[in-house]
Amino acid sequence: MDAGISECNSGWQCNDGGIGSCCQSIVNALEKRKKEMLKRQKTGRVAQKWKHWCGAALLLAGCLIFFSPNLHQQYQDKRIQKEIAEFHMQSEPEEKSDLFGKIQRYNQELFESGQNCLYEPAYVEKAPEIDGIVSDKMFGYVEIPSIDCTLPLYLGASEEKLNQGAAVLGGTSVPIGGNNTNCVIAAHRGWKQQVYFKYIDALKHGDCIIVTNPWERLEYVVSDIQVIEPDEIERIKIQSGTDQVTLITCHPYRSSGKYRYVVSAKRKETGTVGVSEAGKKVFVQDNESAQNCIRTNSDQTIWQETKIRYAGVAVLAGFVIFTVYRNVKGGKRKDAENRACG
Structure with a gap:
């Protein structure tokens, strides 16, 4: 031890x-x-x-994720503003006077032909074959102040052009105005976080639609609103004696194109006008029966998307x-x- x-x-x-x-x-x-x-x-x-x-x-x-659509839309708005500024700087009106006459003749021939070409899907995507028109460039732009929408306007409703803005259906009038014309303008109902015609069903009778082409600024007033089947081609043809534009897009929102929402507008100087009892001017609807199906409103779907x-x-x-x-x-x-x- x-x-x-x-x-x-x-x-x-x-x-x-x-x-x-x-x-x-x-x-x-x-x-x-x-x-x-x-x-x-x-x-x-x-x-x-x-x-x-x-x-x-x-x-x-x-x-x-939440702010991405807003940021993307701001980017697209700047892109559109830049394209519009470049459009105004392209060329002088006098250089286009000959082209204007060619387009007038094309629009008149289209009216006289009955627009049977509208029944061919491939034709709708094509720009009119008029010497002087560059099919892949802006022809102008469309403004809808009441829904804060401004889009570049192209001729021929191909998928590529619809991805860039609004497009005039091939087989409908080129947007220069004039009697016996109906320029049908198509756009997506919201696409890749861009608005386009997403809020089109907020338009009311009397709202203004402005189309600017290389020569002038044309003002139209909403006179008719319809919901139609995709194959009801007759509803978007030229109406004799009128100068109008027609906006068209899918309906309801996020429905994969089940119906078409159609807003027709007549030239401001020639719109059909009535007077209500209160003295306020109201634009007379051309097709009252179509109103029964318009109330398939997309507001609820859009609001649900926002809530999500x-x-x-x-x-x-x-x-x-x-x-x-x-x-x-x-x-x-x-x-x-x-x-x-x-």
């Missing part, structure tokens, strides 16, 4: 596994536990930081806040436990 004690005093090494060996084992165990605790604390802090960063990234992603965006961001924000709160609370609890153990 004395030998064991003396060797313990000299180096805490006992050949017979005495007190010194037991103490050293305890010290080693405590040091090992301390290292493991420090390692767990470090790992926990790193994991907590990662959770915070992931939460922030999720919140940022949610905000980007808001709800998605709210759920994501709540998840992130809850995660951060739980991590912070858990970190404080662990720190308290570590201090108590220390």
Whole structure:
């Protein structure tokens, strides 16, 4: 026993596994536990930081998803403004006078032909074959102030042109105005986060539609609103003795083109006008029977789409806040436990 004690005093090494060996084992165990605790604390802090960063990234992603349509629309608005500015700088009116006469003759021949070409889908996508018209360039632009819509206008309703703005259906009048004309302008009902004719069913009788071509600015007034079947071609043909434009798009919104929403507008100087009992001018509708199916309104669908965006961001924000709160609370609890153990 004395030998064991003396060797313990000299180096805490006992050949017979005495007190010194037991103490050293305890010290080693405590040091090992301390290292493991420090390692767990470090790992926990790193994991907590990662959770915070992931939460922030999720919140940022949610905000980007929510605001993406608005940002994309702002970008498209700037693109359209730039294209319109370039359109106005292209050429002088006197250089186009000969082309104007050719288009007038084309529109008259189209009216006299009965527009049977409208029954051919491939023809609708083509620009008119008139010498001087460049099919892939803007012919002008259309403005609808009441729904804050301005779109570049192309001739020929091909998919490529519809992706860029509005397009005049091939086989309908080129938009220069004049008697016996009906320029049918098509656009998507919202497409790739762009608005286009998304809010077209907010138009009312008497609202203004403005078409600007290379020569002049033509103002039209909404006179008729219809919902038609896709194959009701007769509804969009030229009406004898009128100067009008027609807007056409899919209906209802997000219906994969089940019906067509058609807004007809007559030239401001020649619109059919009536007077209400209160003395206020109202534009007489040409086809009252069509109003029965117009109330398949898209407002509810559009609002549901907006609510889903808001709800998605709210759920994501709540998840992130809850995660951060739980991590912070858990970190404080662990720190308290570590201090108590220390």
